[in-house]
Amino acid sequence: STDQPRSDAAPAEQDPTTWVRVALDVPLAGLFDYRVPGRVEPGARVIVPFGRRELVGIVMETPDVPAVAAEQVKDVIQVLDDLPAFPADWLKLAAFAADYYQRPMGEVMLPSLPGPLRKPASYQGARSAGGPVARLDARAAKAARPRTSRRGGKRREEEGGEDMPDPAVRSPDDASAALAPVLPQLNEAQEAAVDALAGLAGFKPVLLHGVTGSGKTEVYLRAAERVLKQGRQVMLLVPEINLTPQLEGVFRRRLEAIAGPGGVAVLHSGLADGERLEAWLRAVRGQARVLLGTRLSLFTPLPALGLIVVDEEHDPSYKQQEGLRYSARDLAIWRARERDVPIVLGSATPSLESWHHAQNGRYLLLSLPQRALASAPPRIRLLDTRNQRLVQGLAPQLLKAVGERLERGEQSLIFLNRRGYAPVLHCDACGWVSGCTRCSAYMVLHRQASGAPGGAARHELRCHHCGWQHRVPAACPDCGNQDLQPMGRGTQRLEEHLAEVFPGARVARIDADSTRRKGSAQELFARVHAGEIDILVGTQMVAKGHDFQNLGFVGVLNADAMLFSHDFRAPERLFAQLMQVAGRAGRAGTPAEVYIQTGYPEQPLYQALIRHDYAGFARYALRERESAGLPPFAFQALLTAEARELAQAQEFLAQARALPERPDLAGGTDLSQCADLARITLYDPVPLRVVRVANVERAQLLAESDSRPVLQAFLRAWSAALPRLPAAARVRWHLEVDPLEI
Ligand code: ADP
Ligand code: ZN
Ligand code: ZN
DSSP states (O other): OTTSOOOTTSOTTSOOEEEEEEEOSSSSSSOEEEEEESOOOTTOEEEEEETTEEEEEEEEEOOSSOSSOGGGOEEOSEEEOSSOOOOHHHHHHHHHHHHHTTOOHHHHHGGGSOGGGGOGGGGSSGGGTTHHHHHHHHHHHHHOOOHHHHHHHHHHHHTTSOSOOOTTSOOHHHHHHHHOOOOOOOOHHHHHHHHHHHTOOSOEEEEEEEOTTSSHHHHHHHHHHHHHHTTOEEEEEOSOSTTOHHHHHHHHHHHHHHHOTTOEEEEOTTSOHHHHHHHHHHHHTTSSSEEEEOGGGGGOOOTTEEEEEEETTTOGGGBOOSSSOOBHHHHHHHHHHHHTOEEEEEESSOOHHHHHHHHTTSSEEEEEOSOSSSOOOOEEEEEEGGGSOOBTTBOHHHHHHHHHHHHTTOEEEEEOSOOSSBSEEEETTTOOBOBOSSSSSBOEEEEOOOSSTTSOOOEEEEOTTTOOEEEOOSSOTTTOOSOEEEESOOHHHHHHHHHHHSTTSOEEEESTTTTOSTTHHHHHHHHHHTTOOSEEEEOGGGGSSOOOTTEEEEEEOSTHHHHTOSSTTHHHHHHHHHHHHHHTSOOSSSOOEEEEEESOTTSHHHHHHHTTOHHHHHHHHHHHHHHHTOTTSSEEEEEEEEESSHHHHHHHHHHHHHTTTOGGGGTSOOGGGTSOGGGEEEOOOEEEEEEEETTEEEEEEEEEESOHHHHHHHHHHHHHHGGGSGGGGGOEEEEEESOSOO
8 A cells, every 4th residue: 555655575576556636637527546666645646647648737635546457557757846846835736726627637737737747748759858857957057156155145135134245246225226116105095005914814705895096005015024034935927927027027126125136026927838847836935925917827836935925816818718617816815814814805896705804794895995095086977969960089178188188198098898990790681791691790890901001991791709701792792782881880990080180199099909919908007108109999908907108098998888788797897997008107296197089977886987987886796796696796607508409508508407307318417415405495407698609519517506505415416317308418517617608
């Protein structure tokens, strides 16, 4: 058995076989048993044969006997020893995530590792001797200074910088002295927040609520500095790094003054494999004391974790929308509890879930009610579009405001959450519209990046759901009419129109289309900051993180579309988005103005918005949620089925829905043994709003309970039984726990 230490007295011939139970990144539930000569610890990585492939897996257990007949168990090909085994708390986090989100364990753990660590090829062949970690270390050792000076630097750090500096090395303290940032004098609210955080021992979720510019970042920094001085590590999660290099700069400058040069590791999906491996390793080895990253960094093992910060905690990008559909914010809270450390959730517009917890006392609420700098908050006005003549979707007052700012040399931003030229191409004569042949959606008209300036603009049709692209037909495919018209407006058409109305102005657009090339978003933002742009047209991309010093005016178009969405969370997202765009403006002296065009100015959401009253909005929205029995007053999971034909998807979902009363459907699985079915509601299966994408039909079924544990127990049994349903063979299905979009 594996638990017996190999005794020296044992004869060498005795087979010291260890059975290992391995997690693999394959879409199959469960773990897989292998045999390995000698001893292996849980948390070790191994290369194993799987079907005709070889895969890297992680050892979860070393059972006494294999789950199948010993002669069927295959041998491990290689035990990877370039890293110590993963620590128990990390395995526990992965096990929790796998269980909570109903996914195979390997699908949680392996994708979270830097690419080279999960590819067998990195360890095989002559050029890969030692594996990627060993190669990286060898390179680092070659470049490294003598050992002694490094230890000197470390000791100084631990003792608070009191030592005599070693002239041979530039210590962290020298670097910080040269670049020492002047710390702002905290205002009263910040002081209170920093003190409250300093007083926390152990796990406590804190909701830091403060408008954009209220100085939340300064509070994170102070809390982080304190934890770093205790020699511990800080995990700082942000929704987006690529777009906001200045954020990375601020954190590096401030925190490397304590953590030392290179003491801040940054992780996001835009890094090359090698960069990501290096940053990950530094964090895992405790060399980087700060890990700043997007949701994917949540799963990084951190030996000395002392604090977690989740900035913009409401941001939907913390939710992964494929594979393991996890919420990095929610798992961060679990991780903080497990490690018994404080966690700070910061936002100007918290998720209603977090706000609800703060109201009922589960989270500690800290507020920063004022902007840190003396600038006035922007004035928000509603432009009632019901009694206006709009030109190209723009109200006259909005154009007038842009014109005035232009004369004063200030910038304007027009916010429209719809990219492309026009949402659809249309035939007046017969009513034909440009539908996608592969999806139940319209093809969006796009203006292509054209060649010569002044040349005729070329257009094409694109499907935003399946990516299909098409030339614009010269005539209506149904009736031959040659006068096809764009209908509605996207950012491109708006940009074109504004350039016509303000011929002298420099107009630019920031959206997913204009920033496709790597680095182009940064270039565009840099031009705005440098004052080379007068009028900026943008989607939600512009709302994230950038403060434009010279931005005097923000105009918002088409907000009503989200007000009446089928998705019950859309108003919450709309409020957050509008507060965020409004927050981009007016940090520099001149009072900024925000105009929102709406046909429904009396709506409570807009009324709360013009008062900058998040709490008022939340009170109203939570009351609505409560009376409708929606989250955070209920817990949900969404079962989605995809098939060639809608009827197949519907049939599978109908069987899934009937399963609690029909154990026979899945070979006698009696769900009532597993969960309190009286507290579970299964709704009727419905087709998705865009039912067909790339010729696949999609339908879904919502499961709901007033209790999270009851729902969890049900989902565990239900998802285990689903593959046995008669209709399961004809569909692909996935389960999403705590879905954000319904
Ligand atoms: P938030 O993260 O809440 O949007 P920031 O922390 O970015 O706000 O602060 C907004 C601006 O105010 C920044 O330029 C920051 O340097 C400055 N600031 C923050 N706190 C103070 C303070 N106590 N005194 C002066 N300036 C401050
Ligand atoms: Zn026609
Ligand atoms: Zn399509």
